Amino acid sequence: MEASTKEESCDILVAGAGVAGLSFALHCADFYPQAKIVVLSKGSAEDSNSFYAQGGVAAVMDSNHDSFEDHIKDTLQAGDGLCDEAVVREIVEEGPSQMRQLMYWGLDFDANAKGLDLAREGGHSAHRVLHVKDHSGRSIVSVLLHRIEQHPNISLRYHQQADRLLIGKSGRCLGLRLRSSNGYQNLKASWTLLATGGAGQLYRYTSNPEVATGDGLALALKAGLELKKMAYIQFHPTVMINNGGRDFLLSEALRGFGAILRNDAEEDFMFKYHPSGSLATRDIVSRGIYAELASTPNRKVYLDLRHLDQEVLAHRFPTIVKELKKQGLNPELQMVPVAPAAHYFCGGIPSDVQGRTALEGLLVAGEVAYTGLHGANRLASNSLLEALVMAHKAALSLKDDMQVDPNQEELVNPEAPRHFPMVDTKLSYLQQLMFEKVGVIRDEEGLRAAQSEVDFILRQGVEREQSSLADLALENLLLVAKAVIQDSLEQDENHGVLFRSDRQSNPVL
Ligand SMILES: Cc1cc2nc3c(=O)[nH]c(=O)nc-3n(C[C@H](O)[C@H](O)[C@H](O)COP(=O)(O)OP(=O)(O)OC[C@H]3O[C@@H](n4cnc5c(N)ncnc54)[C@H](O)[C@@H]3O)c2cc1C
Structure with a gap:
């Protein structure tokens, strides 16, 4: 389809240079010393939700005053009945060893005379949040980047945007198609991890940086995967x-x-x-x-x-x-x-506790994934914990499975991208629409109105061989918006962060 498509291949391909993608790459480099690993970031080193995390990471580090059972209980309570308890237990119990791993990699969490300076945050029954002042995310990302930059087997590439999953004739994921102002590149891989973060840019107001346009979620939708718990946006x-x-x-x-x-x-x-x-x-x-x-x-x-x-x-x-x-x-x-x-997408691409998705060859970790940890609401500082633990588990899961050659299989052609006339105006219209009708308080009438507006804008997109990066962001956000609206309409009860005023009248009960 595209005249300028180039080809390259590697063993392990990672989309996303936040905490999930970077720590996954480091674990893989440790476990599989022969593997060629490529990490892509759509922006620069600072362009991730991870970089902006302030509070820190929740983990049970003081067994005299805290316990796994208490962390599990707090997580389940925040998740308001929709967490998967077995997953919560697995992730919480692996927290301390991943904190030690971070310290081994060179992170100095704040400490006091008694040891780690553990903060207490809303919803936590104990002091358990490890932090570095109010710039925990920046410090963690810096430590991971420093190690990655020294690693000969990991190639970190900025300003590289994945726009489609490459799918083989057998149905396996064989890497990613990248899009830049110069055209396309097929980057084939035996294993692909999506760690592309959230989609805060769907809303007029967001704590997320500009890169958070739900690309991983949209890539999954375009490949026919289903998303889960998309209504639950914190x-x-x-x-x-x-x-x-x-x-x-x-x-x-x-x-x-x-x-x-x-x-x-x-x-x-x-x-x-x-x-x-x-x-x-x-x-x-x-x-x-x-x-x-x-x-x-x-x-x-x-x-x-x-x-x-x-x-x-x-x-x-x-x-x-x-x-x-x-x-x-x-x-x-x-x-x-x-x-x-x-602020945070609790839902995402469903995965098992090894980060595996319904698509063979495709793994997910971090905010783009739905593991069952957060349920209907994320407990503060549990997302960095999930990103770190799941990145480790996903890397481990490849142990017996590194023999796939992505060049042996023919690819199914991905469909053409869409161009939207007046793309910037449409984006700000969508963000305002989502904030008003699919925001903190929703009802059926508003959701149906938003649904028909989103469908209308989507229909205006025309297929084109070359369209701009702004078109891609808008197309992705529209697909994610559709999934959020659909899931909000399907929920019969209010739980956690999902509040529908046609289900319950008092918004603060
Ligand atoms: C302001 C703020 C404060 C927060 N504070 C905390 C906190 O204190 N504790 C806590 O636990 N959580 C906190 N969170 C949430 C937490 O930071 C995120 O959930 C977590 O960092 C997500 O990590 P990630 O690696 O999954 O994604 P991200 O860190 O968002 O990284 C996503 C990466 O994917 C790249 N990318 C995106 N699309 C593409 C594409 N198409 N192609 C290639 N690359 C792509 C991006 O450039 C980026 O490198 C906070 C979030 C924000 C925004």
Whole structure:
């Protein structure tokens, strides 16, 4: 189909240079010293959700004050009846050894005189979050990248975007088709891991960077795989809205530290909705803010840090204070405008506890996967844990299975990409539509309206041999939007982060 398609092959191909993809590649390089491994990132080293993670990783490291049973119980409670308990147990129990692995690779988690400085976050019954100040993700990614760059068998390639899974005539996944401004390249592989992260860019407000356009989810859909639990999108209640720039997460730990949500009249309004006020759980606070925004004339709420000790604040939250100042906000004098923003996709491509999918040859790990750990809501800091543990398990699972030659099989031709007229306008329209009709609070009428709009935009896409990267992002987001809407319509009950007001009237119960 495409005149400029080039071919190359490797043993193990990884799409995604976040915590899941990078740690998978390092494990594979350890387990299979002969294997040629290629890791692709759609952007630069900073373009991943992992890079922006602030709080840290949850794992049971202090058996005097914590236990696997308690971590399992907290995870199941957050997941509101929809977790797979056996998977929760496996992932939680492997947490400590993956934390030791990170430390072995060179990560210095914050420590105090007694040992690791374990933080406690919302929903956790014990201090169990390992962290590096408020830039845990950046520190973990830096350590992994440093090791990868020194490894002769791993080739890390930035600005390489996968646009289709390569499928052989037998139905096996044989690698990825890459798309760049210069054309296409088929990168064939014996094994392919999708670790492409989430899809926060589906929404007008999001804590996720621009690369989070649900590409892995869309690649799976285009290859005929089914996605699971797509209705369950966790919104973070306090994201600083930066019109024209990247929205910026204000960690939950700030409210634990004393920050208070206020409306335009400077009222501590969350007590109207819940006895825990600003300290209620993420989903309750997000719904409280939604209700407040609907009843305030200028539709704004703020996070107030003015009363806090500014010196301690700057020491404990250096990245956040720096970003506020960069945006021209003085936290001692001004309240910070915030809104609930799309933060984490609990659903994804279903996999077993070895990261294997329904498509032979294709593995998944991290936010793009649905393992059953999170159920209807993710417990804070459990996602980095899942990414690290599942990357290890997926790498291990290839042990007896490295003999496939991807060049022996003929490929099925992938369909042509689509071009959308006025692509940028359509993207911002889709993001606003999703925020209003498929956001924190949904109902059947809004979902059906969103469904027909999404179908309408999809129908306007025309097949073309060459279309832009913006077309690809829009096409992917539309496919993911369709799956989110469909799953939201199919759910009979509200659980966790999914709230349909036609199923239940009080949004903060
Ligand atoms: C602001 C913020 C704070 C967070 N804080 C925490 C926290 O404290 N603790 C916690 O546990 N979780 C936290 N999370 C969630 C957590 O960071 C993510 O769930 C996790 O990092 C996902 O890792 P990943 O490796 O699966 O994906 P990502 O880290 O998102 O990496 C995805 C990678 O895939 C690449 N990619 C995407 N599409 C393509 C394509 N088509 N072709 C090639 N490459 C592609 C991207 O460029 C990127 O390199 C936070 C998330 C955000 C956004």
